[in-house]
Amino acid sequence: MNSAPHTPSPLHDRGGPAQPLLVVRNLKKHFPVRGGPLERTKKFVHAVDGVSFSVPKGKTLGIVGESGCGKSTTARLIARLMQADSGSMVFDGEGVDEFGGIRLKEFRRSLQMVFQDSFASLNPRLTIAETIAYGPRVHGMPAAEAKRQAHDLLARVGLAPEQFASRYPHELSGGQRQRVNIARALAFDPRLVILDEAVAALDKSVQAQVLNLLQELKAERQLTYLFISHDLHVVHYISDYVMVMYLGQVVETGPVERIYGQAAHPYTRALLSAVPSMDPDRRTESSPLAGDPPNPINPPSGCRFRDRCPHAHPVCEATSPALISLPGDPAHQAACHLNDPASGHPGALPETQA
Amino acid sequence: MTAPLVSLQNLSVQFCGNRKASALNAVNIELGAGEVLGLLGESGSGKSVTLRTLLRLHPERSTKIQGKIEVDGHDVLALKGRALDLYRGGTVSMVFQEPGLAFDPVYTIGQQITEAIRAHGAVGEAAARAQALHMLERVQIPQARRRFDAYPHELSGGMRQRAMIALALACQPKLLLADEPTTALDATVQIQVLLLLRELQRETGMSVIFVTHDIGAAVEVADRIAVMYAGRIVEQATVGDIVRTPRHPYTVGLLAATVGAEHRGQPLQAVPGAPPDLAALPPGCSFAPRCAHASERCRREVPPLESKGGHAVACWHPAQPVAEAA
Amino acid sequence: MSATLELSLPAAAPVAAPAPSRSYWRVVGRQLRRDPMALAAGLVLLLIIGAAVLAPWLAPADPYKASMLKRLLPIGSPGFLLGTDELGRDMLSRLMHGGRLSLLMGVVPVLAAFGIGTAIGLLAGYVGGRLNMVIMRVLDVFYAFPSVLLAVAISGALGPGMSNSLIALTLVFLPQVVRVAESVTTQVRQLDYIEAARMSGASAFSIIRVHVLGNVLGPVFVYATGLLSVSMILASGLSFLGLGVKPPEPEWGLMLNTLRSAIYVNPWIAALPGALIFVTSIAFNLLADSVRSAMDIRR
Numbered sequence: 006m007n008s009a010p011h012t013p014s015p016l017h018d019r020g021g022p023a024q025p026l027l028v029v030r031n032l033k034k035h036f037p038v039r040g041g042p043l044e045r046t047k048k049f050v051h052a053v054d055g056v057s058f059s060v061p062k063g064k065t066l067g068i069v070g071e072s073g074c075g076k077s078t079t080a081r082l083i084a085r086l087m088q089a090d091s092g093s094m095v096f097d098g099e100g101v102d103e104f105g106g107i108r109l110k111e112f113r114r115s116l117q118m119v120f121q122d123s124f125a126s127l128n129p130r131l132t133i134a135e136t137i138a139y140g141p142r143v144h145g146m147p148a149a150e151a152k153r154q155a156h157d158l159l160a161r162v163g164l165a166p167e168q169f170a171s172r173y174p175h176e177l178s179g180g181q182r183q184r185v186n187i188a189r190a191l192a193f194d195p196r197l198v199i200l201d202e203a204v205a206a207l208d209k210s211v212q213a214q215v216l217n218l219l220q221e222l223k224a225e226r227q228l229t230y231l232f233i234s235h236d237l238h239v240v241h242y243i244s245d246y247v248m249v250m251y252l253g254q255v256v257e258t259g260p261v262e263r264i265y266g267q268a269a270h271p272y273t274r275a276l277l278s279a280v281p282s283m284d285p286d287r288r289t290e291s292s293p294l295a296g297d298p299p300n301p302i303n304p305p306s307g308c309r310f311r312d313r314c315p316h317a318h319p320v321c322e323a324t325s326p327a328l329i330s331l332p333g334d335p336a337h338q339a340a341c342h343l344n345d346p347a348s349g350h351p352g353a354l355p356e357t358q359a
Numbered sequence: 360m361t362a363p364l365v366s367l368q369n370l371s372v373q374f375c376g377n378r379k380a381s382a383l384n385a386v387n388i389e390l391g392a393g394e395v396l397g398l399l400g401e402s403g404s405g406k407s408v409t410l411r412t413l414l415r416l417h418p419e420r421s422t423k424i425q426g427k428i429e430v431d432g433h434d435v436l437a438l439k440g441r442a443l444d445l446y447r448g449g450t451v452s453m454v455f456q457e458p459g460l461a462f463d464p465v466y467t468i469g470q471q472i473t474e475a476i477r478a479h480g481a482v483g484e485a486a487a488r489a490q491a492l493h494m495l496e497r498v499q500i501p502q503a504r505r506r507f508d509a510y511p512h513e514l515s516g517g518m519r520q521r522a523m524i525a526l527a528l529a530c531q532p533k534l535l536l537a538d539e540p541t542t543a544l545d546a547t548v549q550i551q552v553l554l555l556l557r558e559l560q561r562e563t564g565m566s567v568i569f570v571t572h573d574i575g576a577a578v579e580v581a582d583r584i585a586v587m588y589a590g591r592i593v594e595q596a597t598v599g600d601i602v603r604t605p606r607h608p609y610t611v612g613l614l615a616a617t618v619g620a621e622h623r624g625q626p627l628q629a630v631p632g633a634p635p636d637l638a639a640l641p642p643g644c645s646f647a648p649r650c651a652h653a654s655e656r657c658r659r660e661v662p663p664l665e666s667k668g669g670h671a672v673a674c675w676h677p678a679q680p681v682a683e684a685a
Numbered sequence: 686m687s688a689t690l691e692l693s694l695p696a697a698a699p700v701a702a703p704a705p706s707r708s709y710w711r712v713v714g715r716q717l718r719r720d721p722m723a724l725a726a727g728l729v730l731l732l733i734i735g736a737a738v739l740a741p742w743l744a745p746a747d748p749y750k751a752s753m754l755k756r757l758l759p760i761g762s763p764g765f766l767l768g769t770d771e772l773g774r775d776m777l778s779r780l781m782h783g784g785r786l787s788l789l790m791g792v793v794p795v796l797a798a799f800g801i802g803t804a805i806g807l808l809a810g811y812v813g814g815r816l817n818m819v820i821m822r823v824l825d826v827f828y829a830f831p832s833v834l835l836a837v838a839i840s841g842a843l844g845p846g847m848s849n850s851l852i853a854l855t856l857v858f859l860p861q862v863v864r865v866a867e868s869v870t871t872q873v874r875q876l877d878y879i880e881a882a883r884m885s886g887a888s889a890f891s892i893i894r895v896h897v898l899g900n901v902l903g904p905v906f907v908y909a910t911g912l913l914s915v916s917m918i919l920a921s922g923l924s925f926l927g928l929g930v931k932p933p934e935p936e937w938g939l940m941l942n943t944l945r946s947a948i949y950v951n952p953w954i955a956a957l958p959g960a961l962i963f964v965t966s967i968a969f970n971l972l973a974d975s976v977r978s979a980m981d982i983r984r
Contacts, residue, residue, distance in 0.1 A: 071545035072516075086880050110886045118884055126877035130899040136878075139895065140885030178633045179402075189881065208401035209572065210609075213616035213629035220626065235546060242622055261623075279550040281575030283617075285598040288579055292551040296501070297515040 020098030025059035026197055026229045032056045032082055032092035034075075038302055050301045052078040054253035056092075057328075060197070060246075065223070065230040067244030067261070069237060069276070071298045075253040076233045080201045083231070084118050085109060097196070114144070117190035121202035123182035127174040133159065134170035137189045158188040162218060180211035187218065191226070199231045204239060216243060237280050241265055246336075249273045252301055252309040255328060259337030269331055269339035272310045308342070318342070320349045362432075364566050365390040365413075365534060370426035372405075372412055372590075380637040382408040384590045385426070387664065392533070395560055395567040397581030397598070399574060399613075403634050405590040406570045410536045413568075414447055431533050449479045452527040456539040458519035461526075462511035468495070468522045469507035472529050479530040494525040498555060517548035521555065528559065535560075537569045541576055553579045574617055578602060586610050589635050589645035591661075596670040606670065606677040609646045644675070652676045716979035723975030726968040733965055737784030746775035748782040748935050757951045768954045770940070771947050772933075776957060783935035783958065788965075790847070790929065790936075791917030794854035798862045799909040801855075806866020807901060811874055811893055821867065824860040832857045836919050840928040850929040854919055858912055865908045869901045903980055910973035914966030921962050937962050 033056075035049040053075040060066045068076045081087045083094065094101040101112050120126040127136055137158055138151035146154070156166035162184040174182055183203065190198055200219070204212045216239065222228060234240050240247060241261060248258040249270065257270040268274045275293035282289055294313050299305070305312055311321040320342055328340040342348035365388065372383040383405045390396050400406040411417055413428060415435065428435040431450050438446055455461040462471060472491035476482055482490070495503040498521040511519060520540060527535060537556065541549040557580050560567050571577050577584055578598055585595040586607065594607040605611045612630035632649040635641060641648060647657040656675050664673040717723045736743065745766070752773035760768045767776040809820040827835065839853035873879065874897065882892045921938025923929035930936040932943065940958040948955045 071547060084884060086883060113884055113886045116884075118881070120877040120881070122877055126881050128878045128882075128896050128900070131895070139882065140887070143885055143887040143891055180633055186881075193885070208634070209574075209613055209616050210401065210630035211633060213627040214631070217626045217629055237546065238617065242627070275547060279547045281550070281553070281573070281579045283575050283578055283602065285578050285602060288557075289550055289554065292547070292554055294547045295551070297517040297548055298545060300515075 022062060024062070024098045025095075026062045026097055027083070027231075028059040028095040029083065030057050030093045030095075032079065032094075033090045034078055034082055034087065035090055048302050051253045051304055052301060053082060053089075054304075056250070056253070056255055058248055058255065058258060060229055060231060062097075062229055063223075063227055064245040065232050065243055067240035067247045068231065068233045068250060069235065069240050069247060070250035071235065071276075073252070073298055073301050074250040075301070076250050077201055078253075079250070080118065080199050080231065080233055084116060084199055085113065086118075114193045115195050116197045116199065117193055117195040118199040118201060119183070119186045119190050119203040121205050123179050123186055123206065124174060126186050127182060129174055132171050132173060133164075133177070133185050134166070136174075136185065137192050140189065140192050154192060155188070158191055159185075161191070161222075162188045163214075164188075178211075180207055180215060183207060183215055184218065187215075187222070191222065194226070195228070197229045197231065199233070201233045202235070203232075205234060205236065212239070219243070237277065249276065252299065252304050254309060255340065256310065257337075257339040257341075258328070259331075259334065259339075263334055263337045267333075267337075269337070269344050270310075270341045271314050271316055271343070273339075275313075308340075316343060316350075316352055318350050318352070324348070363389040364392045364394075364431055365568070366427075366429045367409070367413075368427040368429075370409075370412065370428060371424070372408055372417070373423040374417075375421050375423060378638040381640060382590050382637060383412065384640075386587075386590070386592055388585065388592070390534075390566050390568065392566055393560075393564045395569060395580055395582045397577030397584040398568060398570045398587060399572070399577050399584050400570075400587035401572055401634055403589070403637060404587040406572075406587050407538055408590075409587075410453065410538050410568065410570055413534075413536060414451060414453060415443065445479065448475060448532070449530050450532055451534045451536060452530065452532040453536040453538060454520075454523050454527045454540045456542055458516070458523040459511065461523055462519065464511055467508050467510055468514070468526075472522075472526050475526055475529045491525075491529065494529050495522065497528075497559070498522070498525045500525070516544055517551065520544060520548075520552055524552075524555065524559070528563070528565075531563065531565075533565055535565055535567045537567060539571055540569075542571070542573070549576070550579075556580055574602070574613065586613070589640060590637060591645065591673065592664055592671075593646065593674065594670075594672045595664070595666075596672075600670050604670075606672040606679075607646075607674050608650050608652055608676075608678065611678055612649075644673075713976075713979045717975060720975045720979065722971055723979070726971035726975065729964065729968040730972065733784060733961070733968070734788060736781045737788055740778070740781035740785060744775075744778035744781045746778045748774060748778040749933055750774060757947050757954060759951060760953055767957060768951065770944055770954065776954060779935040779940060780937070780957060780961060783937045783940055784961070786847070786930055786934065786936040787917060787921060787938065787962070790851065790854070790920030790924075791913055791965075791969075793851055794858055794920075795909050795912045795916050797851075797855040798858035798912070799905065802859050802862025803866045803902065803905050805859075806863040806905070807870050807893060807897065809863070810867040810870025810901075811889070811897060813871070813874070817867070817871075820863070824863055827856070827860040828864075832915070833919065833922065836923060837926065837928065840923050845928045845931065847930050850920060850923045853923070854916055857919065858916065861912070862905060862909060866901055866905045869904045870897060873897055873900045907973060907977045907980060910976055911970065913973070914969040917962060917966050917969070921958075 032053055034053040035051055038048040038050055056079055058066065068079065070076050082089045096112055096115070102109050131139070134152060134155040137155035141151045141154060142148065156170055159166040159169055164181060164184055177185065204215050207215060220243070223230060232240065232243055244261045246259065247261050247264040249256050249264070249272065251272050257264065257268065257273045264273060265277065268277060278293045296313060299312065307323055307325050308321040311317040314321065326340045326342045326345065326348065328338045329345055331337045331339060331344055342350035343352050346353045367386055367388040370383055370386045374380045374382055386409065388396070398406040398409060412424060413430070413435065424436060433446060433450065435446065462468070469488065469491055472494055473487045476487040476490055492503060492507055495507060500506050500518060500521050506514065506518065514522060541552050544552060553576060556567070569577060569580055581598055583595065584598055584601045585592050586601070586609065587593065588609050594601065594605065594610050601610060602614070605614055609630070612628070615628040616630060630649055635645050635648065641658065643658040643660050644662050647653040650657065654676065662673045662675045664671050755769050755773040756771055758765050758769040762768055765775050767780065770776055770779065805820060809817040836853050836857045839856055840850045843849035843853060879892060879896055882896050920929060921941065924936050924938035925942040930939050932939060937958040944955040944958065
């Protein structure tokens, strides 16, 4: 309505369209667990254990998995809210925080995050406009300009500034608060936005509104999304690529239609078939998996999924499967011995031997 | 036909705090023995309030309840003292969303279930323990004997929810109230708990009221679904009818907003706006401000819930079922 | 600034008056005004504080003027509304003047502990880690002693006198305030809005000033109001023991001490300073409770 037309800021596209916006290599984070005072050996939670992936420019990578799979830790490591134990990141062709690469402060501005809890992510003592203007003010934008920008952003996310700018978070509904969080993220003109369960806490009818808003903003501002969610429907809808995580590792990744159409990892298949059917005549009759996801302290040896996997075989205990490309689409990768004819798993696909 | 197990007649609940909020407005629900009703709605729709009112869990001083609740022949709103205690947990029991909060952290799972059994019947300690162990086995907790002596925090989320169900079913209630029992669980665990609930319901023949915001979960367990909005039931029908031929614009919107593969690449049909403020409900249909088909009449008069062939809808301009429209 | 802003949004006509947004403290204030308990407690405190502050002008007599003839006159004696003490001084005047010192000794240590304690607690809570542990363990040592004992010990070590007992009381309250400030800060620090602020590249100082301080001050303030009554009672106790104010200075605790001997002669007179201490601290406590519940309206 009265929002100023958004002029795409100079996006500093350094690497060109073929260069992925973000490349993450071998990211690791182990949290020490405090044992008893007499325990000698320290235990570690293997929250993120060697995660590598890349996000092409202007695309959405959906990260799915159950609680404890490390998807939120991955997000925090990328956002540098937490220090990784090891691993490297390349942002648009330049190493982050490496010699000669882009500096952390600049990197942070080009990457913003929207959190799940819309209430906890807003300072209860600041008005909506103050919250949005805070970041730019920190970076030296004059107060009047920051305020005007905040009003424009509010209008863009569908909150009339004259009504909402001077309200406090507790006076807004969940959906409205999440719009504010999105507006705050946009205040920096970021290139990558991490959405950590950003629509999970919203009511269904409101969730659809926010998803639409996210899609519009992405097209309008050439954003790239990292969309973390446990909701497979939503990930299917919004993502171009999907990465499935289990106990701190990537088990499968690929284009969305391949993951949802020809899932290659038993865990992905189980996850997909655990989704309620929506058809009262064809209710789910049996559960694809038994038990809960195991504790990420001391994960099983070899393949971490093996003790819940219907196809487990001694080889799965002995060696951990690598993430390898699948026939048909090199972008589709899975970490399962079943897909590797050289693995020695009796059920491995024979036709790939060609 | 026999009398229904549960009958709510014109039930209204108001909370009188700083502001008066009408959480329930003239709700009518009937539930037969052995029937599973899904109460579907978003936050603030009144679905949880309905459950809590059924158990009389609201503080009496600040809550105004009108109407009538009958469960298994008891006039619930008139129950007092020991009769109320026996009703809670005996006739009706509840499974909560957060099993971690519903258990007392300082007693073992087994102790708590044993305690619940003994509170409701003249059973000896040993018999009660045996029965409690049997309950844990029935909810398919592996190594039940070991888990019997475990403290709540030692169990995973899914196991805790199973134990919660065991606790709720320990006294063989005729009615189980389930308040978003699977919302906090992971997808692969959620489906296990849904299947378990369905199986236990079939075995025991109890009635279940299953509150959820997730249509998918409701479809998996319910026979009938009642859709709630702003403290009113706006539509009620069998699961099949709700999913295939929804008639209330809100239900239609809710189903359209449930994203799936077929929506990829196009904007979702979102219901605009947000649920109304319960302290200031509009005079007419509470969905009218968000409804594309709203007319003058919708803004003036509250539409009654009218039933036709088992499919009830409260709307002045309901969507026509495909068959009739053709 | 806001004028230019409204000019930049000209076409916002149909929307009625901009939504009136109540500032947080205004909401709290309104909540307090509606609370009968808060009003009553506030009124009592206002009376007591007013009488103390205006004592030089309002008091009917000189609080130091003794008279051997008029010792321990009962309440309601002509010319002495509340009677006289063991030296024949006018009780009403002494109580009014005494309130000045007693209230001062009640408020100053709490204010000082509030200021210093919040700063230490913020630092410990925000930085966390080893620094937090060192600070908190040091304070735990103070915690190990009952506060009365600690106050007496410090005060005794420093020597009698008003300023020393103020310092002693401040030291007694400091660990408690730090602990509250530290735990609230630790909680706030983990909230997503702090993370969001870190994502914006703001400095730690800016984050503390804008995002942490405002959200920590409230709960600590409420806790500190609860300490006011404790402080008054402890201060009176110190004076009673001869560690605080020295005679003939009027102070409620000291008066309680000197009137001790009169308890068999005229118990009502002897009870008066105690009653005032009691009423004042109850009023402070009730007010603190009301502030606490009024501030709890975020959602």
